[in-house]
Amino acid sequence: MNSPLRNLPLRKSPDRSWHRVTLFLLATCSVIRPAQAAEELSFNRDIRPILSEKCFHCHGPDSVSREADLRLDTETGLRSVTTADGTNVAELLRRITHQDPDQVMPPPDSGWELTAAEMERLQLWIRQGAAWQQHWAFLPPVRPTPPEISGVVHVRNPVDQFIVARLAAAGLKPAAPADRTTLIRRVTFDLTGLPPTPADVDAFLQDDSPQAWERVVDRLLASPQYGERMATIWLDAARYADSHGYSLDRRRVMWPWRDWVISAFNQNLPFDQFTVEQIAGDLLPDATIAQQVATGFNRNHPIQSEGGVIDEEYRVETVVDRVETTAAVFLGLTLGCARCHDHKYDPVSQKDFYQFYALFNNVPETAHVGNRDNDADKPMLQAASVLQQTQISHLQELITAAEAALQQQQTVQLPPVETVWIDDELPAGANAFGNGGGPQEFRFVGSDAAPVLSGKRVSQRASDGRGQHGFEGAQPLTIPAGTKLFTWVYLDSDNPPQEIMLQFNGPNGWEHRAWWGKNLIEWGTDGSSSRLPMGPLPDTGKWVRLEVDAAAVGLTPGSQITGWAFTQYDGLVRWDKSGIVSTPVSPAAARLHELRAELQTLQQDLPTVMVMAELSPRRPTHILTRGQYDQPSSVEVQPQLPEVLGVLTPSHPDRQHADRLSLAQWLVSEQNPLTARVTVNRLWQMCFGAGLVSTPEDFGSQGTLPTHPELLDWLATEFVRSGWDTRAMLRLLLTSATYRQSSEITQEHLAVDPRNQLLSRSARFRLPAEMLRDNALSVSDLLESRIGGPSVLPYQPPGLWDDVVYGNVPRFQQDHGWKLYRRSLYTYWKRSVPPPNLQILDAPSREACVLQRSRTNTPLTSLVLMNDPTFVEAARCLAERALREVTGDDEQRVRWLFRVTTSRVPNDRELQLLLAAVQHSRERYLADPQAAEQLMTVGESAWDQQLECTEIAAFSSICSALLNTDEVISRN
Amino acid sequence: MISNELQTAITRRALLSQSGCGIGATALSTLLSDNRVQGATMFGTGPAKRVIYLFQSGAPSQFELFDHKPKLEELHGTELPAEFFEGQRQTGMTAAQKKQVCRSIYQFRNHGDSAAEISENLPHLASVADDLCIIRSMQTQAINHDPAITFFQTGFQQAGRPSMGAWISYGLGSENSDLPAYVVMISEGSAKRDSQALYDRLWGNGFLPSAHQGVKFRASGDPVLYLSNPAGVSSAQRRDILDLSNALNQQHYDRLGDPETLARIRQAELAFRMQTSVPDLMDTSGEPQHVFDLYGENARIPGTYAANCLLARRLAEQGVRFIQLYHRGWDQHGDLPRDLPLQCGDIDQPSAGLITDLKQRGMLEETLVIWGGEFGRTVYAQGGLNMERYGRDHHPRCFSMWMAGGGIRNGMTWGQTDDFSFNVVENPVHVYDLHATMLHCLGVDHERLTFKFQGRHYRLTDVHGRVIEELLA
Numbered sequence A: 001m002n003s004p005l006r007n008l009p010l011r012k013s014p015d016r017s018w019h020r021v022t023l024f025l026l027a028t029c030s031v032i033r034p035a036q037a038a039e040e041l042s043f044n045r046d047i048r049p050i051l052s053e054k055c056f057h058c059h060g061p062d063s064v065s066r067e068a069d070l071r072l073d074t075e076t077g078l079r080s081v082t083t084a085d086g087t088n089v090a091e092l093l094r095r096i097t098h099q100d101p102d103q104v105m106p107p108p109d110s111g112w113e114l115t116a117a118e119m120e121r122l123q124l125w126i127r128q129g130a131a132w133q134q135h136w137a138f139l140p141p142v143r144p145t146p147p148e149i150s151g152v153v154h155v156r157n158p159v160d161q162f163i164v165a166r167l168a169a170a171g172l173k174p175a176a177p178a179d180r181t182t183l184i185r186r187v188t189f190d191l192t193g194l195p196p197t198p199a200d201v202d203a204f205l206q207d208d209s210p211q212a213w214e215r216v217v218d219r220l221l222a223s224p225q226y227g228e229r230m231a232t233i234w235l236d237a238a239r240y241a242d243s244h245g246y247s248l249d250r251r252r253v254m255w256p257w258r259d260w261v262i263s264a265f266n267q268n269l270p271f272d273q274f275t276v277e278q279i280a281g282d283l284l285p286d287a288t289i290a291q292q293v294a295t296g297f298n299r300n301h302p303i304q305s306e307g308g309v310i311d312e313e314y315r316v317e318t319v320v321d322r323v324e325t326t327a328a329v330f331l332g333l334t335l336g337c338a339r340c341h342d343h344k345y346d347p348v349s350q351k352d353f354y355q356f357y358a359l360f361n362n363v364p365e366t367a368h369v370g371n372r373d374n375d376a377d378k379p380m381l382q383a384a385s386v387l388q389q390t391q392i393s394h395l396q397e398l399i400t401a402a403e404a405a406l407q408q409q410q411t412v413q414l415p416p417v418e419t420v421w422i423d424d425e426l427p428a429g430a431n432a433f434g435n436g437g438g439p440q441e442f443r444f445v446g447s448d449a450a451p452v453l454s455g456k457r458v459s460q461r462a463s464d465g466r467g468q469h470g471f472e473g474a475q476p477l478t479i480p481a482g483t484k485l486f487t488w489v490y491l492d493s494d495n496p497p498q499e500i501m502l503q504f505n506g507p508n509g510w511e512h513r514a515w516w517g518k519n520l521i522e523w524g525t526d527g528s529s530s531r532l533p534m535g536p537l538p539d540t541g542k543w544v545r546l547e548v549d550a551a552a553v554g555l556t557p558g559s560q561i562t563g564w565a566f567t568q569y570d571g572l573v574r575w576d577k578s579g580i581v582s583t584p585v586s587p588a589a590a591r592l593h594e595l596r597a598e599l600q601t602l603q604q605d606l607p608t609v610m611v612m613a614e615l616s617p618r619r620p621t622h623i624l625t626r627g628q629y630d631q632p633s634s635v636e637v638q639p640q641l642p643e644v645l646g647v648l649t650p651s652h653p654d655r656q657h658a659d660r661l662s663l664a665q666w667l668v669s670e671q672n673p674l675t676a677r678v679t680v681n682r683l684w685q686m687c688f689g690a691g692l693v694s695t696p697e698d699f700g701s702q703g704t705l706p707t708h709p710e711l712l713d714w715l716a717t718e719f720v721r722s723g724w725d726t727r728a729m730l731r732l733l734l735t736s737a738t739y740r741q742s743s744e745i746t747q748e749h750l751a752v753d754p755r756n757q758l759l760s761r762s763a764r765f766r767l768p769a770e771m772l773r774d775n776a777l778s779v780s781d782l783l784e785s786r787i788g789g790p791s792v793l794p795y796q797p798p799g800l801w802d803d804v805v806y807g808n809v810p811r812f813q814q815d816h817g818w819k820l821y822r823r824s825l826y827t828y829w830k831r832s833v834p835p836p837n838l839q840i841l842d843a844p845s846r847e848a849c850v851l852q853r854s855r856t857n858t859p860l861t862s863l864v865l866m867n868d869p870t871f872v873e874a875a876r877c878l879a880e881r882a883l884r885e886v887t888g889d890d891e892q893r894v895r896w897l898f899r900v901t902t903s904r905v906p907n908d909r910e911l912q913l914l915l916a917a918v919q920h921s922r923e924r925y926l927a928d929p930q931a932a933e934q935l936m937t938v939g940e941s942a943w944d945q946q947l948e949c950t951e952i953a954a955f956s957s958i959c960s961a962l963l964n965t966d967e968v969i970s971r972n
Numbered sequence B: 001m002i003s004n005e006l007q008t009a010i011t012r013r014a015l016l017s018q019s020g021c022g023i024g025a026t027a028l029s030t031l032l033s034d035n036r037v038q039g040a041t042m043f044g045t046g047p048a049k050r051v052i053y054l055f056q057s058g059a060p061s062q063f064e065l066f067d068h069k070p071k072l073e074e075l076h077g078t079e080l081p082a083e084f085f086e087g088q089r090q091t092g093m094t095a096a097q098k099k100q101v102c103r104s105i106y107q108f109r110n111h112g113d114s115a116a117e118i119s120e121n122l123p124h125l126a127s128v129a130d131d132l133c134i135i136r137s138m139q140t141q142a143i144n145h146d147p148a149i150t151f152f153q154t155g156f157q158q159a160g161r162p163s164m165g166a167w168i169s170y171g172l173g174s175e176n177s178d179l180p181a182y183v184v185m186i187s188e189g190s191a192k193r194d195s196q197a198l199y200d201r202l203w204g205n206g207f208l209p210s211a212h213q214g215v216k217f218r219a220s221g222d223p224v225l226y227l228s229n230p231a232g233v234s235s236a237q238r239r240d241i242l243d244l245s246n247a248l249n250q251q252h253y254d255r256l257g258d259p260e261t262l263a264r265i266r267q268a269e270l271a272f273r274m275q276t277s278v279p280d281l282m283d284t285s286g287e288p289q290h291v292f293d294l295y296g297e298n299a300r301i302p303g304t305y306a307a308n309c310l311l312a313r314r315l316a317e318q319g320v321r322f323i324q325l326y327h328r329g330w331d332q333h334g335d336l337p338r339d340l341p342l343q344c345g346d347i348d349q350p351s352a353g354l355i356t357d358l359k360q361r362g363m364l365e366e367t368l369v370i371w372g373g374e375f376g377r378t379v380y381a382q383g384g385l386n387m388e389r390y391g392r393d394h395h396p397r398c399f400s401m402w403m404a405g406g407g408i409r410n411g412m413t414w415g416q417t418d419d420f421s422f423n424v425v426e427n428p429v430h431v432y433d434l435h436a437t438m439l440h441c442l443g444v445d446h447e448r449l450t451f452k453f454q455g456r457h458y459r460l461t462d463v464h465g466r467v468i469e470e471l472l473a
Helices: A014-027 A043-054 A075-082 A088-099 A116-129 A160-167 A182-193 A198-206 A211-221 A224-237 A257-268 A271-283 A289-299 A311-331 A349-357 A386-407 A587-604 A659-667 A675-690 A709-721 A725-736 A748-754 A769-779 A817-821 A834-839 A859-867 A870-883 A890-900 A908-927 A929-936 A950-964 B002-009 B013-019 B028-037 B122-128 B145-154 B164-172 B235-256 B260-281 B291-296 B305-317 B336-358 B433-440
Strands: A378-381 A419-423 A431-436 A445-446 A456-461 A467-472 A483-491 A499-505 A513-517 A543-549 A563-569 A573-580 A607-608 A621-624 A632-635 B052-057 B107-110 B116-119 B131-140 B182-189 B322-329 B366-374 B376-381 B390-395 B399-404 B412-414 B424-426 B449-454 B456-459
Touching: A043 A116, A043 A543, A088 A116, A116 A675, A116 A817, A160 A709, A182 A198, A182 A211, A182 A725, A198 A211, A198 A890, A198 B291, A211 A224, A211 A725, A224 A456, A257 A289, A271 A289, A271 A311, A289 A378, A289 A587, A289 A607, A311 A675, A349 A621, A349 A632, A386 A587, A431 A709, A456 A467, A456 A834, A467 A499, A467 A587, A467 B424, A483 A499, A499 A890, A543 B399, A563 A573, A587 A725, A675 A709, A709 A725, A709 B002, A748 B433, A769 A834, A769 A870, A769 A950, A834 A859, A859 A870, A859 A950, A859 B260, A870 A929, A870 A950, A890 A908, A890 A950, A908 A950, A908 B235, A950 B235, B052 B336, B107 B122, B116 B131, B122 B336, B131 B424, B131 B433, B164 B182, B164 B433, B182 B235, B182 B305, B260 B305, B291 B305, B291 B336, B305 B322, B305 B336, B336 B366, B366 B433, B376 B399, B376 B424
Parallel strands: B052 B322, B052 B366, B131 B412, B182 B322
Antiparallel strands: A378 A607, A419 A573, A431 A467, A445 A456, A456 A573, A467 A563, A483 A543, A483 A573, A499 A513, A499 A563, A621 A632, B107 B116, B131 B399, B366 B399, B376 B390, B449 B456
């Protein structure tokens, strides 16, 4: 049986109908064109969109809102009004053309109205015999033969045959190939999310072998950054985040799943396996840890933690979320629409929805997490990720080597060194605070008001209940190996506290605490490094020194603290001199200590990742009336596919019902018409800017039709034929001539193919958020390339979390050092406050599945690229590179900068502009060297003191301008 | 010019009626934002040109403010009849406890010609009672803060739909090309309890183009994120950098001809203008003393509700379409007698001052002011009946709000609740109805303001909502 798409008349008579094709393509987005007498209409192309849009609402799949018992979405239904012999046809025509508002269809109060063109089409279609077709996406793809193209050089593989044939019919030719520099830049971003280095560009420019392009593509596909790039897209689809969402929105650990995704792409795990493991890895025989971690795909949903919620309500939401995400990502269907009632447009009944829902409704979960960081909902798994496993064995090797090195050395015991951090003053950069009982500030008092041990003053607080003062944001204090934190405290004899606590702001925020006295302050986990018991309160009425072993409160050697809080429950307490005391060790011993600590942390903190599992016996699933969790109907359903898609069989002879494994296996079977199509469409979108179906989340009747239906089917069948080989599919797309076209826009393009739906040129669009940031880090040499591991918190404007977090939920605690410069996919994603710079650049909040980001061009984009410290620092470091790495004059430096940022050589005009700007900028900074010095302080990386800071500043401006140009921030 | 050709090719009407071509298309998004700036619109012939929405986050108690229940004096301490709970949801916080009816400790009096009943907690608002339209019969669906605020903002309890401000920005565009169409400002309540989170998604664009998302103006740091130049970059230096990047962009445009490049130049220029226009707008030091007398001296302290009310008026003058204030701290589960007056102290004078100020400037008629929280509170006390420390749990079935100006009838109290303010007995106003009525005042038919996403035409009011004609002036 042929695919209905193959029956589209436009391909039956290419010579006559090409012009119409173009018109049609343009028309799909705005209005339906009038019918032309001679043309042959196709139900799927010409008629279903009209019926779906204007009629299905009352005469469609939804049985409840169906009027007059008439449905127009099925062949039988339609036959009842369209058979050419009966009176029904007359009735239909009469109703759609009726002048009487009480008679005409659609009724005026529906808000819908048929246009004259639509009416004409319906009439013509009826005259032509009213042929019906099943919706195209529900029929299996059939592999077409690529159209013959004669005498055209633009054809490099079958992709081009489809594209060129369509273009020719529209009277267009493919665009000329882009120049090699543009090409390597384009493909490097597309495959790795990073810019090519000038060396990469040179190598390609100099490679005159016929296989030069293929070599570049293969090199990039094999690079570890490929997995990161692919994962970034998948994280949007899988609504991955590092926090639970909803109101408390605390930290969760799902990054081992994220690392699994990176690794799966880098190993080129076939997409069918990739699918099966994520949907049902836990149900595979002898499932490995990695296969179980993979099921985290369906645990990335938000989880509630608000006090008053009813768990069942959110458990239902969770299951619905799985249905919606799985259906959108793997089927391109909006099943969620059938939660409350039958689907309005697609043949999915409410029963179908709950059958599908039943597949995901059998997880032993609470759908509620506690008010603790890293808390996980059941089911969960403590697992070293693939990458951690590598890290562990690597560390073990290093430790063995370090032990050997140490044995070679003589150890000398050195006296301990005390570093006072707080005495009369707070450390530099500290933001002091005071809250709870007592003064709402950090209050120092002199000897007139309190006994003083050291210096001139002490901090003091009288508190009713819990009270504290402290500071955060100070310049970091590094904790060497073998450190104790110390403080001096004086408890008032007449008004002693019930409890005192020290809190340190370190790698895990404020989750480093030690306490004395009665266990009244409930922060942290009792008995752990976040709430470490130290014994009874010290004596009152005198100064007492308290010491806390840094490692015991989770401050491993090399970690840094930026804040300290003195906390008490009731009473009057004074605090004096505080800091750290450590015993110096030889570098070799320190190194060993550090490595051991790192290994210990790694092993201790093996992440607890949420996974899927099955409940036994099964949780029954009822259709929920109007989708309400508390209104289950009496109708019980069994796990199954929506009827229109087919039937699942139990995945194992012992199993009575279908389960997630049945679904997973069906998804990648030949019975499923959708997954291969939906997947190649997304890969196409990645390479060409928009999908062949421009609604990647909706292949249903309200989605857009494919611009190149035969090509879509050819690719889908090719994908399956290749063994679901993602790399091979990308290689195919990227080695096409279509991909290699120039993106230049001509008047002809604007006239005939303004939206580039015919692929008459290469797509041009602003790079996604992650690439913009990674590009800046890359060209400035700041980028940290290590793969995987916990997410990091780079710069963001202060105070953003404060509007969102409350109670004892940790505040934003910025990371330092290398963690500031990791690739953006490792940026900590807090759902309620996504990374602001990425969000402004259209990154989603990750609260729900996103298969296509918007690409906006707003003033905020410009503000981020100009003023975000990340980009300012990158511009400065890039300027330093130019001054350091390029010997010569301004022109040579400017040429180099232009090359690094755009990959190409500047033309004369550009060079003049840049040189004039350097000179101008230099004069400004020479006149105001203080401004130059201020610029050096943006960002935490130290500036190169060997260089003149006015020169760095002058070139920074040029770099900032370059990093802002449309050429640099666009995929050209 | 090419960009003009493209612009005329895709009219706003076509976009509004059929936008399933993928909102991700770059040129399209630019066109949308350009249209927004130009104010091209198919709507907007209502009396209101803009909305100032004073959101009281945490849910103020109707019993202590607008819904006087004298019967509770005699019923105080009795147990709420069980029939009230049949089929009703209760939060996990009070589901298990005894439901003892609790009176309000505050006095109510009639105010103005309209004889509006307002409690002693709100003397300033009482003085403008004849400008208010008090609704005592509000209803919502959700019973916990997150879903309830989300529902109010987007018409749906789960995250992901566009917020009302985004819808209005999308439907009406902006009147000012130097400012966003939808601005949000947040203030802390004086009750200083841990208050509910307010996240960016509450003013998010959902599936609408992101140009329509609310932009938060902040009281400390940059008023708009990343607005200030970095240390060491003067405004003159920034001008130079922009000139260079614009010149390079122009070169690039000449080579490739993408209209998007020209749009980028325009947006960079707008950003540069915002660097001046926004701080100017946020600087209220030039306002005369009599204005501060209206809003109260707190209006001099950045970040307070009072200061935000004054800024709201300044934004309204500048043509910002939807200005939303959030005041936190209204969640009085306990210690209501201590905390509610503090909250009222925060909002009473500034809210009344805003109305008076708008009226004096002749702007009230074209500015719809809306005040209210995300749900109401229970007639029974949470915990015990200690009248010094009592509090109330969440209650979605009825609560009070008020509106003023912008085509709404003034001097009216609408709707009745039963003796327990548990159920609405007359003229219910659902959140959907409030949305529909608000849009109506702006000249927008809530059934026509749609956006096609994932195959469906979405509306702020979903498939519900009706304009409450009786509320209209």
